[in-house]
Amino acid sequence: MRSHTRYLTMNVPARMDIVNITPEVESAVRESGVIEGLCLVNAMHITASVFINDDESGLHHDYKVWLEQLAPHAPIDRYRHNLTGEDNGDAHHKRQIMGREVVVAVTKGRLDFGPWEQIFYGEFDGGRAKRVLVKIIGD
Amino acid sequence: MRSHTRYLTMNVPARMDIVNITPEVESAVRESGVIEGLCLVNAMHITASVFINDDESGLHHDYKVWLEQLAPHAPIDRYRHNLTGEDNGDAHHKRQIMGREVVVAVTKGRLDFGPWEQIFYGEFDGGRAKRVLVKIIGD
């Protein structure tokens, strides 16, 4: 069995934003030499997400509006978590809606995607460097 | 290491519906010959979900009502995504709540399920053929 691990570093200046990381994941799959297997991609931080959806800017705008409705940033004292001195209680909630990770099949040496699938990093508490893990296992 | 890939084609006439795909996944696991491993099942389209829950029609009704509350289909202009000419902005949101994929353990040649676990396809923008990927890896 082959395995390959790559760590991406994300630097998102905005509090909330969405970044397409598909090219980096494809490059890690090529490096791995895996022809048939599974590829895990996960946020290593708990105020960020990795998810698969459409690379369409209107949709990304819609997601941000919707997540802000479901888990508003302000008022800060809405979240008991923020009594610790943080102001990112909302980000921990937004990340649960969008998810921590995706697992993608690797078939014939490539990510086995549907017609519109792209992998995104969702940042909900930006302004500092965070990491994404890519792990491929297979033969 | 063994691996096996199967693609299911889903044809759901309703805009939103839930279909039990457990028998098809079980069949793919048997075909794979894998005794110990992991089985990934994911929607290949970004307005659909694969999830595990209960095969109970009242619950499926409840899910549809709840998802319509969390991300209403109408009015269409609620979603900037629909400015592209689509009317499925809501479906991209509903799919994030229900998830893209499940990963199930394969133990002694079978899906290692709890007492009520069943695998479902959740369609949120029906009326056309879509695919589900089943990938099993292991020994």
Add this chain to the structure above:
Amino acid sequence: MRSHTRYLTMNVPARMDIVNITPEVESAVRESGVIEGLCLVNAMHITASVFINDDESGLHHDYKVWLEQLAPHAPIDRYRHNLTGEDNGDAHHKRQIMGREVVVAVTKGRLDFGPWEQIFYGEFDGGRAKRVLVKIIGD
């Protein structure tokens, strides 16, 4: 390829609560002898979750309040599912928000975690024993 399976038994007296199961998963990884691979951890019951987030009691309180807003327990007849004689319709919804499973990379024989990642069991219909599955595959 190596594989290892462990079942944890959870006994949560409250209807809703959150329990850190990271030590049990770490122990299963050590037992597996896997150095490079993937570790699946999933709830085997459909009114419970496994998720990764922060081990901070204020945040766990916030999650419970938020989930109760998104999918209230009462009134019971809010859910058609409860016509079956159950009163846990809400729990099936809460579990979809928080997720069924996590997949964690195993690197150099350990869970490949970011700085704050911890694995939690989320119980939404407590008062009886339930199981969590841990499956590790790799080399």
